Amino acid sequence: MKKKYALFPGCLMPTEQYAYELSIRETLPLLDVELVDVEGFSCCGEPMKSVNQLLTVYLSARNLAIAEKHHLDVFAPCAMCHLALSECQHILEENPAMKERINGMLAAEGLNYTVKRQVVHTVDLLYDQVGIEKIKEHVKKPLNGLKIAAHYGCHILRPSEIGRPDDSENPQKIEAILKALGAEPVDYPQKLDCCGAPLLANLPESALTKTGQKLQAIQEQGIQGMVDVCPWCHKMFDSRQTKAGETVAAKLDVPVLYLTQLLGLAMGISGEKLGLELNLSPVEKLQLGDVK
């Protein structure tokens, strides 16, 4: 059965992390997921949580209300957006006074939040909605035992009390997807380590050190590559890998791809369509299809 979602792009993916968006738009429709582009979304509010949490709740509620107006469930490919939207739902469902207050503000734009709609992320969309069997059916070029490390990103794993796409301490859904693609997921001690991105705003050097430490550990363990599922994590691990290497005095050369890019390659889609030319890490080392 076809699933239909409003694609909630957030800020980072549609303004610079184009490879994620390209690979999502290439792969998911082939797996019977219909993505609807909706006008008028704004930031989810998560980047402003340290500044004003009410603003975070307001912005998330605003976006949820827009999806509600179109009678659509929401697909948020960014881990930060997914947390903000889920947490906002949790707050508004638990706290009727807050819901009334937020709706009072939303009236300025003629919006209203009433019901909790489904909010999915790439990981649970692929694993729980599309399903492993269906993914396997679409694999045309299996990845021949490629050793890949999965990076989940903190915000899709915690806090579990509000419901997250995978287990907070032992997530396995990306690994299951990697196996379906013919790759060999590798367990590694640093799997749950943060990418560092939340510190980019005020402590960029420390943020990059965090990134460098994780990549260095992966490199030393002889893992062939890494996949991630968040534009913030990817900005750190791929776009800024060279700089991250400088902070730990190491020459890093770990191929980093979005999970949806690797999925697309295994489905036989060309690297160009999946935005592989935008990855700045040495993805050519994986020797996949037409990737140069």
Added chain:
Amino acid sequence: MSIIDLTSMGEPQSDLRKELNDRLTKLQDEISDYCFQCAKCTSGCESHKLLELEPHKIVALLKRGLINELVNSDVIWTCMTCLKCRERCPQRVAPVEILFALKNMAVASGKQIPGKYTGMLQSILSMGLIQDIQQTTTRTNKTLKRDELGLPPLSKPIDVVKFQAGIMKIAMEKV
């Protein structure tokens, strides 16, 4: 509307400051009492090794009522918001949430906001997103933008005046 309205000081913010103060007092009086200083939060803290953040000490200081000292300290801005402390606390204290409340208080009481937060907030106010479309560089050093990759137009607030009016209500706290 200026950024000042949202982040600080002026009279309109007094309600927000009162609300934050109530929240911190509640955290101090009720929540921090549950903490028995097992330091499980600190042992898993992503910022601990790198930046010496010690969440269990933050809770201990809050319990002793040192709110102003915490609000004025740079250490509250070292949290990576990985949420492990909240997940793992056996007493459900959630130091990360205490840190968010302290940072919000630092902003609302007029202390300077560090780093790029001001710029991101200004961008949200003017166009709805933390940044506008950026040029990106390919592996072969070509520069590209969103439309050149065949991606559809950016989703952002259509009527910015109305969008700002909604946010203004947070600044004015007249809801």
